[in-house]
Amino acid sequence: MSKIPMNTIVEMDGDEMTRILWKMIKDELLSPFVELNTEYYDLGLPKRDETNDQITVDAANAIKKYHVGVKCATITPNAQRVEEYKLKDMWKSPNGTIRAILDGTVFRAPILTASVKPYVKGWVKPITIARHAYGDIYKATEYRVPGKGKAELLFTGENGETFRKTIYDFECAGVLQGQYNKDSSIESFAHACFGYALDTKQDLWFATKDTISKQYDQTFKLIFADIFEKEYKARFEKAGIEYFYTLIDDAVARVIRSEGGFIWACKNYDGDVMSDMVSTAFGSLAMMTSVLISPEGDYEFEAAHGTITQHYYKYLKGEQTSSNPIATIFAWSGALRRRGELDENSPLCGFADKLEKACLDTIESGVMTGDLTVLCDRKDVRKASSTEFIAAIRNKLQDMM
Ligand code: NAP
Ligand code: MG
Numbered sequence: 001m002s003k004i005p006m007n008t009i010v011e012m013d014g015d016e017m018t019r020i021l022w023k024m025i026k027d028e029l030l031s032p033f034v035e036l037n038t039e040y041y042d043l044g045l046p047k048r049d050e051t052n053d054q055i056t057v058d059a060a061n062a063i064k065k066y067h068v069g070v071k072c073a074t075i076t077p078n079a080q081r082v083e084e085y086k087l088k089d090m091w092k093s094p095n096g097t098i099r100a101i102l103d104g105t106v107f108r109a110p111i112l113t114a115s116v117k118p119y120v121k122g123w124v125k126p127i128t129i130a131r132h133a134y135g136d137i138y139k140a141t142e143y144r145v146p147g148k149g150k151a152e153l154l155f156t157g158e159n160g161e162t163f164r165k166t167i168y169d170f171e172c173a174g175v176l177q178g179q180y181n182k183d184s185s186i187e188s189f190a191h192a193c194f195g196y197a198l199d200t201k202q203d204l205w206f207a208t209k210d211t212i213s214k215q216y217d218q219t220f221k222l223i224f225a226d227i228f229e230k231e232y233k234a235r236f237e238k239a240g241i242e243y244f245y246t247l248i249d250d251a252v253a254r255v256i257r258s259e260g261g262f263i264w265a266c267k268n269y270d271g272d273v274m275s276d277m278v279s280t281a282f283g284s285l286a287m288m289t290s291v292l293i294s295p296e297g298d299y300e301f302e303a304a305h306g307t308i309t310q311h312y313y314k315y316l317k318g319e320q321t322s323s324n325p326i327a328t329i330f331a332w333s334g335a336l337r338r339r340g341e342l343d344e345n346s347p348l349c350g351f352a353d354k355l356e357k358a359c360l361d362t363i364e365s366g367v368m369t370g371d372l373t374v375l376c377d378r379k380d381v382r383k384a385s386s387t388e389f390i391a392a393i394r395n396k397l398q399d400m401m
Contacts, residue, residue: 001033001401003032003033003034003035004033004034004035004345004347004348004351005035005037005345006034006035006036006037006336006339006340006343006345006348007037007066007339007342007343007345008037008038008039008066009037009038009039009066009068009069009070009335009336009339010038010039010041010059010062010063010066010068010069010070010300011038011039011040011041011069011070012041012043012059012069012070012071012072012074012094013040013041013042013043013044013072014043014044014071014072014073014074014075014307015043015044015045015072015073015074015075015307016073016075016307016308016309016312017307017308017309017311017312017315017321017323018072018073018303018305018306018307018308018323018328019044019072019307020312020315020386021323021325021328021386022072022328024325024386024387024390025325025328025329025332025390028390028391028393028394029329029332029355029390029393029394029397030332032394033351033397033401034336034348034351038070039062039066041055041056041058041059041062042055043055043056043059043071043072043074043094044074045074045075045077045081045085045087045091046085048074048091048094049085049087049088049089049091052088052089053089053091053092053094053097056094056097056098057097057101059071059098060097060098060101060102061101063098063102063298063300064101064102064294064296064298067297067298067299067342068298068299068300068301068335068338068339068342069298069299069300069301069335070300070301070302070331070332070334070335071094071095071098071300071301071302071331072302072303072328073302073303073305073306073307073308073328074094074095074307075306075307076092076093076094076095076096077090077091078090093138095302096138096139098292098300099133099134099138099292100134100138100139102133102292102294102298102300103133103134103185103188103294103295104133104134104188104189104192104292104293104294104295104298105130105131105132105133105188105189105192105193105196105292105293106129106130106131106133106271106290106291106292106293107128107129107130107131107196107263107290107291107293108128108129108131108271108275108278108279108288108289108290108304109126109127109128109129109288109289110126110127110278110279110282110283110287110288110289111287111288111289111326111327111330111360112126112282112287113287113360113363113364114364115363115364115366115368115372115376115377115378115381116283116284116287116363116372116375116376117283117375117376117377118281118282118283119280119281119282119283120256120281120282122256122257122258122259122260123258123259123260123281123282124259124260124261125259125260125261126260126261126282127255127258127260127261127262127264127278127282128196128200128202128262128263128264129263129264129266129271129274129275129278130189130192130193130196130204130263130264130265130266130271131266131268131270131271131272131275132185132186132189132265132266132267132268132271133268133271133292134181134182134185134189134268135179135180135181135182135185135268136179136180136181136267136268136269137177137179137268137269138268138269139179139180140177140178140179140180141177141178141179142175142176142177142178143175143176143177144173144175144176145170145173145174145175145176146173147170147172147173148170148171148172149170150166150168150169150170151166151167151168151169151170151176152164152165152166152167153165153166153167153178181216181219181220183219183223186219186220186223186224187223187227188295189265190223190224190227190228191227191231191295192293192295193206193224193263193265194227194228194231194232194236194243196263196293197236197241197243197263198232198235198236198239198241200263201239201240201241202241202261202262202263203241203242203243203244203261203262203263204241204242204243204244204262204263204265205244205245205246205251205254205255205262205263205264205265206220206221206224206243206244206245206246206264206265206266207245207246207247207248207250207251207264207265207266207270208220208221208247208248208267208270209247209248209249210247211247217267220267221245224243224245224265225245228243248270251264252274255278264278275288275290275304276304279304283372283375284324284371284372284375285304285305285327285371286303286305286323286324286325286326286327286369286371286372287324287326287327287372288303288304288305288327289301289303289304289327289330289331289334290302290303290304290327290331291334299334299335299338301330301331301332301334301335301338302331303327303328303330303331304327305327308323311323320385320386320387321385321386322369322370322371322383322384322385322386322389323369323386324368324369324371324372324386324389325369325386325389325390326359326363329355329356329359329393330356330359332355333352333353333355333356334352336348336349336351336352336355337349337352337353340352351401354397354400354401355397357396357400358393358394358396358397358400359393361396362389362392362393362396365392365396366378366380366381366382367381367382367384367388367389367392368381368382368383368384368389369383369384369386369389370383
């Protein structure tokens, strides 16, 4: 059998257990079938430290060049990691760096299977979270206030005009944070959400805390309303879908009571937190896909979960782990499909479909990782190690090719 040719995509390797899974996926599920063509960036923590994190910036710029990237989970260092890896600096979150360069919106959707039942019984359709991937606390400036003193918000305009307001007269030590966002980024977030809703024919919900944040969150609300009114209202009506704005508190309650089947647009932090909640409630963090879509139409695919540190420590002791590779495999299939769509390479798109089907068929056949067996109400399931699970997927895939 000849391998499927493809144009270049950007490959970003990562850390710990997901780095181990990454290699297994490439060796067992991709390289035997596809003439893998990637520009490789090692975003593993040692390499980021060695390059003063330049490698992350280079990878993000490469995505702008090739328009498609796939990323493995990476460690975001904290004080403990600085010690563990003897780092020169507490490098920023690679995802944060990439998102800041590409701008755009992250769409996260659960992978549903018949055997794995959501914790929330009413959810019968997927809930896609659209996370604004720019600014707010991820680009905030913070200050640990040492003691008594006055904190002010100061803006100096181009023409020298200033805005100044007291934030707080500190009578003791405390903390201070300044965050920002840009109209242009909020506008592209809105366009990405409205566009994705039309593409996938799903309602769009958006929620912020505009009752409390009368300038900041209100700006998000107004920009969405304005863009919807001017550019999308008629198209939504024609497609039979709705745009709906509400307070974040109200949205949370409605989401739980819903049956799913819509896109929930969230500000950066809300999206970070809510996507973990939604994916866990759908079953497993390891069954959540994630794609960053930039305003220019560049796509970066990844899994929503982290590097599965606890499993990695077991792996280092020589133990078999049952880490779920599904979301990472779907990151690859998503990237290959997008590459195929851009280049009208239908064999590559077909391969991506088959790879995903092989994963779901394997689960439905009763072979799955430990995170899924506990969610399954069937009796005929077998907990497989990552190696066994990937081998079972490969068998199914081989039969299909
Ligand atoms: P995590 O890696 O997502 O793992 C948390 C727990 O969730 C695991 O211990 C495991 O539970 C379960 N889990 C997650 N993914 C799984 C999978 N594929 N298969 C089976 N179980 C899975 O989160 P974390 O432990 O908080 O973070 C670890 C590192 O990842 C941190 O250094 C963090 O900075 C990084 N991180 C990276 C990204 C990213 O690159 N996108 C995102 C989040 C976190 P059990 O132990 O109970 O089996
Ligand atoms: Mg998170």
